[in-house]
Amino acid sequence: MTARQPLEAIVVERTQESPTIFTLQLRLSDAAAQAAYRFAPGQFNMLYLAGVGEVPISVMSDPQERDGIGHTIRALGRVTQGLAALRPGDSLGLRGPYGRGWPLREMEGRDVVLVTGGLGCAPVVSVIHYLLRRRERYGKLVVIQGVKHAEDLIWREQYDRWATLPDTQVLLAANQGGALWPWHVGHVTELFEQARFDPGRAAALMCGPEGMMRAAAEKLLARGLPESRLHLSMERNMQCAVGRCGHCQFGGAFVCRDGPVFDWGQVKSLLEHRGF
């Protein structure tokens, strides 16, 4: 898709994941465009709500899935609240995919540590699904996720299920637990000592608040993970998605085009300063 304007997409399915989080399964109305649509996990689409505006949303479905494009969205602003009101059969605009996704092919044969915090879960959950469907190509999986409140964790049954899989470790933390929170209460970075992986053959993917990612990076690098195998997804204001409008600049990088997934070494020095 190289045109600047969106294509029409239809809501095929809508799932309410939590009081504010929902998933839209979309299909491009033009069958040829839908068949030709390809993306890599970690890339995003611009979704357009008629008459209101566009928002960048990560694609969370599996890249092998051909008949729909999944987006998990939190209803927060004008556009996302409007998207939340869409029902199956409704139409919206879609352009994409944009940006650089996770280097999942390079990670084959490795242990994979997935770190998320706050609301950064959707892009990483889609990676977990991706890895589990290709389980034999990867080593150990460690899922480390932190949330503020216990009730912020969506897809809870999935975590329970993943925890029972061989060579798969699930480490969850909530700053504020609750009666039914069986996992760690405290900060997510307190879980890293428990993570079982071989730093010499592991790679890590991080997504979430920058403070959390910096703390997590410190822990992972201290365990001996090389910088070149530490990747993170950045979030910035993205309006054009093609590296022109300038809002998402992070130093010399345009997050929409050069990211949103970066190697730690590309961004670490600027992440130390607030305001970029």
Added chain:
Amino acid sequence: MLVARLMELGYRCLGPAAENGAIVMRELAAPDALPRGLQAAQAPGRYRLQQDPHQRYFAWANGPQAIKPHLFAPRESLWRAQRDEQGRLRFTAVAPPAPMLALIGVRACDLAALALQDAHFLQGDPPDAHYARRREQLFLVAVQCAEPASTCFCASTGDGPTPTAGYDIALAELADGFVAAAGSRKGAALLDALNLPPASPQQMAAARQQGQAAAASQTRSLPGRALRDVLMGRLEHPRWDEVATRCLACGNCTAVCPTCFCHAEMDEPAPNGQASEHVRMWDSCFGESHGHLHGFNVRPDIRSRYRQWLTHKLATWHDQYGRSGCVGCGRCIAWCPAEIDLTAEAAVLAGDREPS
């Protein structure tokens, strides 16, 4: 003669005009409508038109805008969404009108800025269609700056005051007329058709000397052309806090900067709710919304916004387009209501001047 020929060729010719106390580019009603004797005195926070005693055509250094708004439109629609009778959404690209346009009197700094805008809007796949369409239709008549303003520092950025590339025709205005040189095939064809007498060796020498004198007369300069590492190494310098107490975050500097490319994209629904225009508008990194994310502003304070602007312009532009984003035009100095001088700030940050 030159303007008359451009008009014959079908170009809409824009040249300098005095409007609201500043030089602006306006359509020339007739080939001989170029104003004479205008000069622009500039200083930090100050721009005043005055009379040039020699009654020359191009004695003014620059106005607030030159080429940028004619290629990167301040506001334009990119695409349109419409709902048809079946309720389906249809998206159509908007093709902007792109008349053949000639700009008369652009300066070396403007041409250097144009090269940077070209890099931003034309590199990458696909190039920006709106910019590209207008760019193809543009004819540039550049003029050597004989009298830089006090705010000018193009000699230190290596971009002026004599145009060296990027023009169709370059002029040097001398006491006894113009020396013209072609910089493109279009420009050469036009000059051939005018059948001008060749410039004398004396005129050529006078033009060269005039350029050298103009460069020598510039009092401002940047502390080097490769400021990337020095500035990125000083991101917590106390000067950022200090300049934040003076900067009003009004965005004037970004509006007059010929290389600033930030723009907002927004949707404007038609009153009947059945259609909507996707519009882009110049935006500024000094604005509240530039770094907006849900529940979080990347740059909540003026310190971080000024630092974003200056480090982008002088440092990280090198990473993006292989050189600094500053062409030494001095507009950000003249049009800053708080009289902030980029060259002074850069000098303090780079450490070769005591804070004043």
